[in-house]
Structures are given as C-alpha cells and as structure tokens.
Amino acid sequence: MNIVASELFNKDTGFLRRMNWRKATGIVFLSLQVLLVVAARFTDERAFCWAPHDMQTEYELTCVVNGRELEEHEISRRFRIRKKGRDPRGVGNVKQVLVQHCRTYGKDDDVSIIMEHTINGIRQEPWRWQCSPAAG
Amino acid sequence: MQPRSWLKAVGPRNPFSCQSDTLPVNLVLMVKLIALGLLLKGYLFDLSDHFLPYWPIFDYLGPFHVFNDVSQVAFLAGVGGILFSRSIRFGSVILGLVMLITVVSSRVAYSNVKFFCGCILLLTGLADSRNPAVLLRYQMAIVYSGAWINKVFDPDWRSGQYFEHWMSAIIKREFYVQAASLFPPMLLSRVMCWSTIVTEMFLSAGFLLRPLRQLSVLVGVYFHSMAFLLAWYDFRMFTIAILSSYLILVRWPEKLGVSIDPGNRLHRWIKTVFARMDFDRRIDWKPRPGGFMVEIFEKNYSGFQAFKRLILYSPVSYFGYVLILGLPNEPFLWFKLKAVQLVLIFFFPYWEMMEALKVRPHWRKRLPEKAGKKA
Numbered sequence: 001m002n003i004v005a006s007e008l009f010n011k012d013t014g015f016l017r018r019m020n021w022r023k024a025t026g027i028v029f030l031s032l033q034v035l036l037v038v039a040a041r042f043t044d045e046r047a048f049c050w051a052p053h054d055m056q057t058e059y060e061l062t063c064v065v066n067g068r069e070l071e072e073h074e075i076s077r078r079f080r081i082r083k084k085g086r087d088p089r090g091v092g093n094v095k096q097v098l099v100q101h102c103r104t105y106g107k108d109d110d111v112s113i114i115m116e117h118t119i120n121g122i123r124q125e126p127w128r129w130q131c132s133p134a135a136g
Numbered sequence: 137m138q139p140r141s142w143l144k145a146v147g148p149r150n151p152f153s154c155q156s157d158t159l160p161v162n163l164v165l166m167v168k169l170i171a172l173g174l175l176l177k178g179y180l181f182d183l184s185d186h187f188l189p190y191w192p193i194f195d196y197l198g199p200f201h202v203f204n205d206v207s208q209v210a211f212l213a214g215v216g217g218i219l220f221s222r223s224i225r226f227g228s229v230i231l232g233l234v235m236l237i238t239v240v241s242s243r244v245a246y247s248n249v250k251f252f253c254g255c256i257l258l259l260t261g262l263a264d265s266r267n268p269a270v271l272l273r274y275q276m277a278i279v280y281s282g283a284w285i286n287k288v289f290d291p292d293w294r295s296g297q298y299f300e301h302w303m304s305a306i307i308k309r310e311f312y313v314q315a316a317s318l319f320p321p322m323l324l325s326r327v328m329c330w331s332t333i334v335t336e337m338f339l340s341a342g343f344l345l346r347p348l349r350q351l352s353v354l355v356g357v358y359f360h361s362m363a364f365l366l367a368w369y370d371f372r373m374f375t376i377a378i379l380s381s382y383l384i385l386v387r388w389p390e391k392l393g394v395s396i397d398p399g400n401r402l403h404r405w406i407k408t409v410f411a412r413m414d415f416d417r418r419i420d421w422k423p424r425p426g427g428f429m430v431e432i433f434e435k436n437y438s439g440f441q442a443f444k445r446l447i448l449y450s451p452v453s454y455f456g457y458v459l460i461l462g463l464p465n466e467p468f469l470w471f472k473l474k475a476v477q478l479v480l481i482f483f484f485p486y487w488e489m490m491e492a493l494k495v496r497p498h499w500r501k502r503l504p505e506k507a508g509k510k511a
C-alpha cells in the first residue's frame with residue numbers, strides 16, 4: 001500500500017499532484033465504475049460491473065401480446081433477442097430488456113411473458129411478467 | 137514505388153509507426169492494436185442504434201438509422217485517427233466514446249468487450265503526459281477486481297457448477313469431460329473456478345504494485361491465452377483487447393542496440409528483416425564479429441534470448457499477431473489455435489525462471505562465458 005500511496009501522493013511525481021481536467025475526468029470515470037461494481041451486489045443485472053460471462057442463462061420465451069402468442073421471428077423483431085437462446089451476461093439483463101420494452105416501446109400493448117430458464121444448467125422457477133396499457 | 141518506401145515516405149503517419157509526441161510507445165501500440173482489432177472483428181456493423189437505452193435521453197436522439205450512421209462515421213474517424221497517427225489521443229477519445237455510447241445506448245448491444253475497449257481507449261486519450269499509464273493501470277485493477285468479486289459471491293462459481301456446465305454443456309469439450317471423470321465429481325471444475333478467481337485477484341493487485349508488474353504480464357498473457365485454447369473461442373474481440381492491454385505494464389526502450397556478425401549469413405538475414413520492420417528507427421545496428429547480441433536498458437542478451445527480445449520490441453510483431461487473431465474462426469480456428477500455442481511456447485521465459493529458481497542445467501556449466509553479461 002505504501003507503493004500505491006507513493007505513486008499517488010509523492011510531492012514531486014505523485015499522480016494526484018497538479019490536477020487537471022483530464023486527470024479529474026479519468027478519476028471520476030473510474031470512481032463511477034467502483035460504485036457500479038458495489039451496486040451490482042444488490043441487483044441481478046450484470047452490466048458495467050466487470051462480470052464477463054459469469055452466468056450462462058439459457059431461456060425460452062412465451063410472449064402473448066394483445067391476446068395472441070408471438071412466433072419466433074416476431075419475438076426477434078420486437079425485442080431483438082431470440083425466442084430460445086443463451087445469454088452469458090446474466091439473467092437480469094434478459095429480464096430488463098423485456099421489462100423496459102413493455103414499459104416504453106410496447107406500453108400501449110397488453111403483454112404477458114413467461115420465461116423458462118436455467119442458470120448454469122440449474123433449472124429456475126419460471127419468470128412471469130405482465131403489463132397492460134392501464135397499468136403501464 | 138515499393139510498399140515499404142511508400143510507407144516510409146508517409147513518415148510517422150504510417151500505421152506501423154508508434155511514435156507520438158504525447159504518448160509512450162507502448163500505449164500508442166496498444167490503442168493501434170485495439171483499433172485494428174475492432175475493425176477486423178466487424179464492430180463497425182455492431183454499433184448501437186439506441187434501441188432500449190440504459191438512459192432514456194437516448195430515445196430523443198433521432199431515428200435509429202441516423203444514430204447508427206453517425207456512430208459508424210465517428211467509429212471510422214476514431215480508427216483512422218489512431219491507425220494513421222493523425223491524432224492518436226483525439227482518435228482514442230472519439231473511438232472510446234463511440235464504444236461507450238454504444239453500450240449505454242442499447243441494452244441489447246451491451247457487451248463487456250465493447251465497454252472494456254471504450255474504457256481503455258478513453259483513458260488513453262485522457263492520459264497524463266507525466267504519468268500516462270496510471271489511469272489505465274487503475275482501470276485494469278478495477279476490471280479484475282470486479283471480476284473476482286462477482287465470482288466469489290456467486291455460489292455457482294464457488295461450487296464449480298459454472299465451469300462444469302460451461303465445459304460439458306455449452307462448449308462441449310470432450311477432453312475436459314474425460315479429464316473430470318478421473319477425479320471426484322465437481323473437483324476439477326471447482327479447481328478451475330477457484331484458479332480463475334485467484335488469478336484475477338493476483339492480477340488486480342499486479343496492476344497496482346510495481347514489484348508484481350512483470351509477473352502480472354506473464355500470468356495475464358498466459359491466463360487469457362489459455363482461456364482461448366481451452367474454449368476454442370476468442371470471445372470475439374476480448375482476447376485481442378485484453379492481451380493488448382498488458383502493454384500498459386511494458387516499459388519500451390527508446391533504442392535497441394543490436395550487434396551482429398556481418399560475416400554470418402543468418403545475422404545478415406535478421407538485420408534485413410528487422411530493419412525493414414523498424415519504421416521508427418529504434419534499432420541501432422552495430423557490427424560485432426562472433427556474436428549476436430541485443431542491448432536493452434543497459435542489459436545485454438545473446439542468442440535465443442536476444443532474438444526473442446528483438447521480436448518482442450518490434451511493433452510489427454504485434455500487428456501480425458492481431459491480424460492472426462482477427463481472422464474469422466471459420467475456417468481459420470485451427471490456424472489461430474496453433475499460432476497461439478506457438479507463441480506461448482516460444483516466448484515462455486524458461487531461462488528467466490531457471491535464473492529465478494537458481495537452477496543451472498549441467499550442460500550450461502561447460503559453455504564458455506560469452507562477452508557481455510546476461511540479464
């Protein structure tokens with residue numbers, strides 16, 4: 001730790017001496033990442049927290065929009081993810097794509113989604129999501 | 137005009153030159169390799185069109201296709217600025233921002249590789265002239281810290297379940313399944329998972345602590361290369377990007393002093409090849425009858441050690457390696473795997489490890505002492 005402190009605070013060569021806007025921007029940028037790594041502990045979404053390929057989620061979607069079940073190509077066009085696929089970024093990432101679409105681009109539709117999925121090969125309880133134009 | 141003369145006529149604007157007034161050679165080389173890798177791996181066509189952004193403000197930035205077109209133009213401008221040395225810092229910032237905006241502006245376009253490249257490029261553009269690598273080293277420490285922290289808190293990584301499932305069901309490596317069957321259930325997978333965690337812990341410290349930096353380069357390069365060899369998959373751009381990032385820890389010499397025997401045909405061939413690749417004129421060739429020697433940072437290396445270092449301190453070698461790794465897996469996977477294996481075997485520091493362990497093979501004692509001291 002003395003080596004790190006010396007590198008940062010040394011009177012003549014310390015990085016934190018003679019601050020300028022570029023250094024400050026970089027430090028803020030890195031600090032944000034540290035916060036996001038900590039925040040990732042409290043959510044099942046794995047984004048911006050340096051958790052690459054740490055969770056293999058294999059899923060199959062059943063999506064009913066306005067009373068009609070969507071076919072495979074319709075799900076791909078609507079959500080830009082496959083009806084049946086694998087996501088290495090985390091199950092939360094898949095869920096948030098579906099939820100955000102329902103709340104934004106698809107907010108005028110009555111949508112019901114069931115996601116059957118496994119995480120690292122272990123079957124999970126099906127995830128269900130429903131939103132209607134009235135509830136939003 | 138011959139291609140080489142044309143490149144030299146362009147001067148420091150040629151893509152293989154790593155000269156810069158504001159950035160050290162190792163960082164210029166790093167961003168050029170990343171820019172080249174992004175181009176080769178087709179990321180120009182994998183940019184976001186702000187579909188389902190993390191920040192709602194992106195939904196107000198015009199039609200999808202316009203956003204995508206602007207991103208592509210900025211991408212090409214950044215890559216061009218970096219590769220042709222028009223403005224490496226500015227190009228790094230532009231390309232870095234394009235990659236970061238791509239991941240922030242679309243959940244479906246998010247990938248850790250794009251995020252990583254964006255961070256490295258942006259921080260290189262912001263690098264301080266006096267301590268250019270500090271922000272980058274802290275970035276790498278955060279990357280590895282985030283990785284091992286996430287794994288340690290994941291029960292599937294602690295138990296080995298992740299590796300067991302990934303190797304047997306996702307990428308289906310038969311040799312791994314057979315090897316795992318020789319041990320108690322889940323033991324090999326648990327060892328692999330915890331080895332990964334411990335390695336990432338070490339690397340996160342290695343980027344911060346000066347005494348660990350050299351060893352971190354060795355461990356990190358071999359760790360990520362072995363992941364490629366194990367998975368038969370380069371994780372698209374990730375292998376290129378993460379290997380290039382280890383140049384952050386490499387101290388690059390201003391000059392290399394290379395002594396060759398003019399009467400030796402092999403030495404003359406070496407000079408012909410490496411002089412052509414030396415676009416920055418860093419190699420100082422000297423005639424020296426009887427031996428091939430390379431001087432770097434006031435240390436002399438001879439024979440095979442010297443030849444390895446000549447390759448390692450030639451930027452063109454790295455471009456060649458990225459060109460190989462940038463080939464599509466179909467149909468070049470076998471070629472890429474062999475190239476990586478060859479590099480790992482060729483550059484393994486056998487002598488340095490024996491020196492460190494104070495082991496001298498019996499046949500070395502019989503060789504006469506050569507002129508110049510060994511590192």
